Amino acid sequence: MNAPTTARIRLGLALAVAAAGVLLTLYSLAALSEDLSKLERKTTALATLRRLAADQRGTQRALAPFEALATKQPPSLTDLAAKTLPGIAPGIRQRESQGAANGWQTRRVEVKFDAAPAALGSFLAAAAAARPPWRLVECDLVAGVPGPDTVRVTLLLEALEKK
């Protein structure tokens, strides 16, 4: 192979590589906007998942105090009433139950009784202080029934329990 041919081959090779480099650069530049958008979409999605995971961890933490309880059954409302409403026998009716996380379930109970307003306060405070607590969902109170110093109370209480 003579010198001019070698030079031509060398130049041709250099031109081919340069052309390939330029073409690839042009292609990369043309697709740059779409590529960056794609990366941004994925980064945003990952950030959203991280936020959801953090929220989930926060919500999950609400379980811990309940799981840590020695007793996973709420105290009997009859017993609570006996302590805080002496001489009164409340009418207790079991209502619906619903499944909750980790094998727990919510149980609702309707409680009806007539008592002095102060006694009602004691009963409600004791129910809220119980572990697991009884949560007041609804309360209806009508005064003057059956007597002027008493109130007729209808309570809907809810507690979490695990069997």
Added chain:
Amino acid sequence: MATSSIPRCRAAYGADLGRQRLVLVRAERGGGLTTLWNGPAEAAQLKAAGLEIATAGAAGRALLAAALPATEAFARWIETPLVAADKALKVLPALLDVQLPFPLETCLYDFSKLRPGAAQNFRALACAARRTDIEARLAQFGALGLEPALLTHEGLALWRQAQAEIPLAPATLRVVAYLGDGRTTLAVGSGAQGGELISLHGIRLGADELAPSDAPAVRQWTGRISQLLRALPAGTAGEAVQWLWCGPGVELAGPLEAALEQGDRVRFKTLSEPALFLARALALAALAGESDGQLRNGDLTHPALLAHVATGHRRAALNLLCAGGALLALGLGWQIWLQQTNDRLQTDILARAQELSGKANIQYGTEIATVQAALKQRGAELQPFLDALAPATARDLAAILEAARTCRVSLEALSQSGKSLILRGATDDWNHCDPLAAQLRARGYTVELSREEAGADELVRFTLKGTRR
């Protein structure tokens, strides 16, 4: 042909060869000038200088530049009506051919100082010489053991160096006159035209002919000079004339000045070291990479220049290859990084989505929706735990009942459901229900209190509506 590419060497040699004498000068980068030889042109005495030049040339450290006498070369400004350089270059040889006294095919030529002219045209300085004259000149040098890489029209080197050593004043016509042993060379230019060269001339009368103050020879010489000066462009007629003498026959300058037509406008001056001037001019031009008027071209091109051009091509190809390779590497690197980053992000997204949703198979692009649906269901299961930890409504109610008792407010009805609470009651004082409202506000309720004017029983009836924030 067109201007040659000259390698940038550390040193360059200039050779001024006359009939019997040779001047050899070495110019070095940094300003050093050394006279290697100034004496008879005899090969036997030039061995040392020839060896030094050959060694430096072979190592690529230096070039030897020589001149073709103006008497054997042709120089003329050529104008084309074209303004585009590439097109003008194509027609220049044909225009030169018309002006040459011998066929262009028998000549080697060079176009330099290519530039657009004032009249929407394109002009170039054409230098040409017959191949036989060039070969003969190379043979003369060869006989002395010298092989010049550059062989330029001597007039160009003289003009360039004179300009460098003595700047030309405006409105001055300059004649650089080289007195050789067998020839006189004139380079004529004008300061009014930005110091541009006007014409180059060679006269076959030198110191050998003029030395004995041969009256007919001097008359012939002055006649030829007068003829040349009269042929200059009309615009130069009123300019002051500056003669600059150089060359080995410069001792004749005095008698020749006397023979020349003189006047107030004419001034004579001798350039420094006049005998070395042409050799110095050639060496310095080669050192600066100046290749105007280089007539050793085409198939007579010196191997060192051919190697330089080949090296230039090789380097250009290598640079192109490197630039292309760099672009290719950059582009490929970017594409690979992009793909890897995309893959890594997608893997992370899928792994987190699987972990959060508890599902193994999640369709591409539905990760967040799947997780949100799963978490919504999970949230419903966990809501009772959050509700149980919220401030206890029962405790609020107990406190309200206690507050009612303290404020002597009699409750008539109370209804609480979810976040809302409605309380109806009566009190014997307009303001007694205010502490009750304050108690609710303190527990995070937005309170709306409405009271009625006291009736016949003198009791103020009120309704409190509270909504937990």
